[in-house]
Amino acid sequence: MTATATASTRVRTGLTLADITLTFGTGDLQVVALDHVDLQVVPGELVAVVGPSGAGKSSLLAVAGGLARPTSGSVVVDGVDVTTLSARARATFRRDHVGFVFQSGNLVPALTALDQLRLVEHITGRRATTPPEALLEAVGMTAHAHRRPGNLSGGERQRVGIARALVASPSVLLVDEPTAALDRRRSHETVQLLADQTHRHAVASVMVTHDHDVLEHCDRVLEMVDGRLRPA
Numbered sequence: 732m733t734a735t736a737t738a739s740t741r742v743r744t745g746l747t748l749a750d751i752t753l754t755f756g757t758g759d760l761q762v763v764a765l766d767h768v769d770l771q772v773v774p775g776e777l778v779a780v781v782g783p784s785g786a787g788k789s790s791l792l793a794v795a796g797g798l799a800r801p802t803s804g805s806v807v808v809d810g811v812d813v814t815t816l817s818a819r820a821r822a823t824f825r826r827d828h829v830g831f832v833f834q835s836g837n838l839v840p841a842l843t844a845l846d847q848l849r850l851v852e853h854i855t856g857r858r859a860t861t862p863p864e865a866l867l868e869a870v871g872m873t874a875h876a877h878r879r880p881g882n883l884s885g886g887e888r889q890r891v892g893i894a895r896a897l898v899a900s901p902s903v904l905l906v907d908e909p910t911a912a913l914d915r916r917r918s919h920e921t922v923q924l925l926a927d928q929t930h931r932h933a934v935a936s937v938m939v940t941h942d943h944d945v946l947e948h949c950d951r952v953l954e955m956v957d958g959r960l961r962p963a
């Protein structure tokens with residue numbers, strides 16, 4: 732399997748982090764952000780990670796998505812150890828295999844909801860397996876497909892962000908605090924949607940959250956404390 736395998740030829744094996752350590756700085760100033768972390772997420776599973784501020788949750792997502800290289804350990808997605816790739820190969824691998832959803836939706840202000848999704852097709856040079864219109868429908872955004880982010884609510888932006896993350900048919904979906912800006916009802920809807928899409932598209936999803944209200948929608952809940960991961 733090469734790092735450039737397309738969505739249709741890819742064998743989905745989910746996400747495996749093995750004995751991951753991530754440290755910043757040296758000597759007395761050294762911070763251990765991730766301390767011998769093991770994590771396996773199978774295709775179609777939504778795992779929530781909770782834990783106090785500074786515990787290492789964002790670091791975990793950064794390493795899992797190939798944005799940061801761990802100090803030691805391996806990150807295997809679809810049979811490829813991402814840590815062995817060059818920075819350039821990692822960027823390509825991320826584009827083709829990993830979807831990110833950030834707190835604010837991180838949408839392009841000038842583009843309509845539909846064009847946010849089409850832009851991904853343009854960048855990857857591939858038609859989405861599930862067409863952008865169908866993905867927007869799946870997240871309940873068909874009526875607002877031609878609106879720009881400035882004319883959408885926080886929850887609607889978040890839903891577009893989820894649909895956009897699915898355009899490239901990622902094997903792994905990494906989600907950072909998706910409900911931070913949402914009220915209770917929209918928080919539930921958003922995480923339920925994440926769970927549905929995770930199951931439907933057989934994605935291995937990891938969601939970092941402070942919102943204990945929404946954990947009922949997740950398949951598994953883990954807690955991160957001082958860089959270590961354990962069952963919650």
Ligand SMILES: Nc1ncnc2c1ncn2[C@@H]1O[C@H](COP(=O)(O)OP(=O)(O)OP(=O)(O)O)[C@@H](O)[C@H]1O
Binds near residue numbers: 762785789
């Ligand atoms: N670039 C960096 N340089 C030095 N230390 C860092 C860096 N990034 C993160 N850290 C440290 O690593 C530890 C883990 O940080 P991380 O951001 O992963 O925590 P978190 O659980 O996501 O926190 P929060 O819930 O507040 O977002 C913290 O002690 C943090 O200060």
